[in-house]
Amino acid sequence: MRNLRHRPHSLIGAIVVLTVIAVYALAVPMLTGTNPGLTDFAAAYQPPSGSHWFGTDLAGRDLFVRTAAGLRVSLVIAAVCAVASAAVGVAVGVTAGALGGWIDRIVMRLVDGINALPHLLLGIVVVALYPGNLVAIVASIALTHWTQVARIARAEVRAARSATYLEAARLSGATRTRIAITHLVPAAAGQGIVAVILLLPHAIWHESTLSFLGLGLPPDQASVGTLLQDARAAVLTGAWWTLLFPAAALIVTTLAVAVVGAAVDHRITPPLPERAIR
Incomplete structure (x- = not known):
């Protein structure tokens, strides 16, 4: 990934792929006029053809439309989770870095404690209490991925606290709150943007x-996970297309987002010598 972000052709290709995926996820269900939940058991498990490009699933639903609808749902959920997680991480990191002292130590020990817990296991516990609840799914992901963002934001704030312009602001009589809002939050905002992009694949x-484990969205709601869950049994019957196309959409999307995120991170975060000089 570090090599890809330095290659402009790879970055342009990733942006084009993301654009195509976004258009596919948003436009296909509307343009085709096909209900992704419409069942036709007489057409169950039909392989890819001119009438069904991705084939059909066990209920005869068109996988070309259903994969687009599922990808759209997964992308929306992931975007909300990434923004919420980055916001929590930046807020916690700025607070710890700005206040310092015993507050900083307590916050960082809390971060260490959450990092010690398996994120997936903690997410399963949260979702298991409210199965099929969209708010619980968002909370389970957002509340387990903010710790790394908090560490990076705290490091940026601590580096900014030693800058000469911040000392000048203190000498001019600026309050701690004003300094945090005017100088420290913008110092960590760039890392928050990078975190949103890099958290999307996760x-x-x-x-x-x-x-896929049956703890997320209900089975009748199209998402990448529910499509893969349906494909688990279908593959054993020879319906390989039910796994191939949703899995390919998931892998291609996450790789394209990762390449774009790495490139943005490289542009926003300066190299180490520059950071030392700054």
Whole structure:
């Protein structure tokens, strides 16, 4: 991934792929006019053809439309989780870095404690209390992925606290709150943007995993995870297309987002010598 982010052709290709995926996920269910939940058991397990490009599933539903609808749901959930997780991480990191002292030590020990817990296991516990609840799914992902963002935001804030412009702001009589809002939050905002992009693949995979385990969205709701859950039994009957196309959509999406995120991280985060000089 470090090599890909330095290659402009790879970055352009990833952006084009993401654009195609976004258009596919948003436009296909509307343009085709096909209900992704419409069943036709007489057409069950039909292989890919001119009438059904991705084939059909066990209920005769068109997988081309259903994969687009599922990808759209997974992307929306992942985006909400990534934004919420990045917001919590930046808020906690800025608070710890700005206040310092015993508050910083307590917050970082809390971060260490959460990091010691398996994220997937903690997410399963949260979702198991409210199975099929969309808010519980978002909370289970957002509340387990903010710790790394908090560490990075805290490091940026601690580096900014020693800058000369911050000392000048203190000498001019600026309050601690004003300094935090005016200088420290913008110092960590760039890392928050990077975190949102880089957390998207993690959020997509976690939502898919929870739905695959039967703890996420209900089976009748199309998402990448529920499609993969349906494909688990279908593959044993020879319906390989029920696994291939949803899995390919998941893998291609996460790889494209990872490449774009790595490139943005490289542009926002300066190299170590520059950071030392700054």
